[in-house]
Amino acid sequence: MKDEPVPPFIGHLPPTEWSVIEREAAALVAVWGRSRQAFATKVSSVQLQALLTIEQHETINLGRLAAALGAVPSSASRLCDRLEAAGLVRRSHCEEDKRELTLSLTPSGRSLVEELQQRRRADLARVLSEMPPAGRIALLRGLQAFAGAADSIMERQAEEPEDDWTSIAARLLA
Amino acid sequence: MKDEPVPPFIGHLPPTEWSVIEREAAALVAVWGRSRQAFATKVSSVQLQALLTIEQHETINLGRLAAALGAVPSSASRLCDRLEAAGLVRRSHCEEDKRELTLSLTPSGRSLVEELQQRRRADLARVLSEMPPAGRIALLRGLQAFAGAADSIMERQAEEPEDDWTSIAARLLA
DNA sequence: TCCGTTATTTGCCGTATGACAAATATATAG
DNA sequence: CTATATATTTGTCATACGGCAAATAACGGA
Numbered sequence: 239m240k241d242e243p244v245p246p247f248i249g250h251l252p253p254t255e256w257s258v259i260e261r262e263a264a265a266l267v268a269v270w271g272r273s274r275q276a277f278a279t280k281v282s283s284v285q286l287q288a289l290l291t292i293e294q295h296e297t298i299n300l301g302r303l304a305a306a307l308g309a310v311p312s313s314a315s316r317l318c319d320r321l322e323a324a325g326l327v328r329r330s331h332c333e334e335d336k337r338e339l340t341l342s343l344t345p346s347g348r349s350l351v352e353e354l355q356q357r358r359r360a361d362l363a364r365v366l367s368e369m370p371p372a373g374r375i376a377l378l379r380g381l382q383a384f385a386g387a388a389d390s391i392m393e394r395q396a397e398e399p400e401d402d403w404t405s406i407a408a409r410l411l412a
Numbered sequence: 413m414k415d416e417p418v419p420p421f422i423g424h425l426p427p428t429e430w431s432v433i434e435r436e437a438a439a440l441v442a443v444w445g446r447s448r449q450a451f452a453t454k455v456s457s458v459q460l461q462a463l464l465t466i467e468q469h470e471t472i473n474l475g476r477l478a479a480a481l482g483a484v485p486s487s488a489s490r491l492c493d494r495l496e497a498a499g500l501v502r503r504s505h506c507e508e509d510k511r512e513l514t515l516s517l518t519p520s521g522r523s524l525v526e527e528l529q530q531r532r533r534a535d536l537a538r539v540l541s542e543m544p545p546a547g548r549i550a551l552l553r554g555l556q557a558f559a560g561a562a563d564s565i566m567e568r569q570a571e572e573p574e575d576d577w578t579s580i581a582a583r584l585l586a
Numbered sequence: 587t588c589c590g591t592t593a594t595t596t597g598c599c600g601t602a603t604g605a606c607a608a609a610t611a612t613a614t615a616g
Numbered sequence: 617c618t619a620t621a622t623a624t625t626t627g628t629c630a631t632a633c634g635g636c637a638a639a640t641a642a643c644g645g646a
Contacts, residue, residue, distance in 0.1 A: 262555035264581040271584035373557025380554040381436035383547025407438040410445035511623040
């Protein structure tokens with residue numbers, strides 16, 4: 239069991255062990271992302287990103303949604319037109335500031351998101367159930383260490399830490 | 413260290429440990445997928461999928477590319493028009509069957525794909541370098557077990573096993 | 587109240603994608 | 617050689633996105 243210290247050349251010429259990790263990680267990413275394909279016929283990628291963003295914030299106004307999607311408000315407004323027409327999102331007027339919207343998921347929109355998550359959970363569980371218990375333990379430990387390291391890097395850069403890894407990952411695969 | 417046997421209820425009510433794995437996996441997926449965002453301005457999602465599919469097959473004809481993208485040939489043809497205009501893909505005539513095309517990446521297209529992969533490698537290495545060595549070892553073991561389990565499930569379903577996890581994962585995040 | 591600011595919508599335009607049908611070129615069976 | 621099948625392109629249409637500018641509505645300060 240090699241125990242070398244952190245090398246100074248980050249990102250270049252990683253130890254052989256690292257590239258193996260990179261290769262093996264693909265299976266996890268593939269299983270994680272496969273659930274999205276089943277919904278490809280229902281909503282587009284951008285629409286799903288919007289749904290996930292709204293769900294994550296519970297409620298959000300148009301400007302923040304646009305910012306989260308990296309778009310201008312007018313584009314987001316049109317996107318919401320389509321999502322509203324599809325019965326997935328509801329626009330309601332904000333009480334405190336009547337200029338703003340309060341975007342929220344309809345029951346239909348919420349169940350779409352939940353189905354996606356359940357699908358992913360089932361896909362992952364299917365693979366986990368095939369793993370030897372020791373493998374699951376190792377995976378858990380390894381992923382916790384990875385998430386911890388990613389968090390510390392994230393904090394160091396920290397611009398707007400309002401997003402956690404789960405929501406970032408969810409939207410990336412939208 | 414729990415060592416329970418594989419439960420019969422696959423996909424439902426997973427052991428607590430499993431849902432922890434699911435939560436922690438998000439960080440890995442997020443880091444893996446982040447590299448794609450840097451290329452969002454250069455090529456669209458579909459275009460990147462096409463580039464990755466061509467690169468994976470080294471050379472491919474239009475019909476197979478269309479099938480891999482889940483589109484009809486005419487859509488794929490238009491897609492190739494744009495990729496060719498962008499200097500990323502080359503159309504050449506097939507020798508054996510002059511009806512077919514031979515699609516391949518131009519040097520420019522190949523370097524775009526390679527940049528993406530290097531970016532991902534660097535992002536992963538950055539996090540891996542922050543992990544305690546024991547965590548890296550655990551991650552490696554766990555991912556290997558996961559990939560093995562995923563492979564065995566894949567083989568059992570096996571329709572067209574021409575894709576490995578790496579390429580599936582790559583295209584999912586395109 | 588009047589004015590500048592902010593949030594959202596709408597009009598307009600352009601590109602990307604996606605499908606279907608028809609045309610073209612080539613291969614292959616008979 | 618002819619008829620049919622296959623691979624690709626092109627014409628045409630529809631939809632989704634994306635941005636800019638202008639319009640609308642509401643907030644907030646002077």
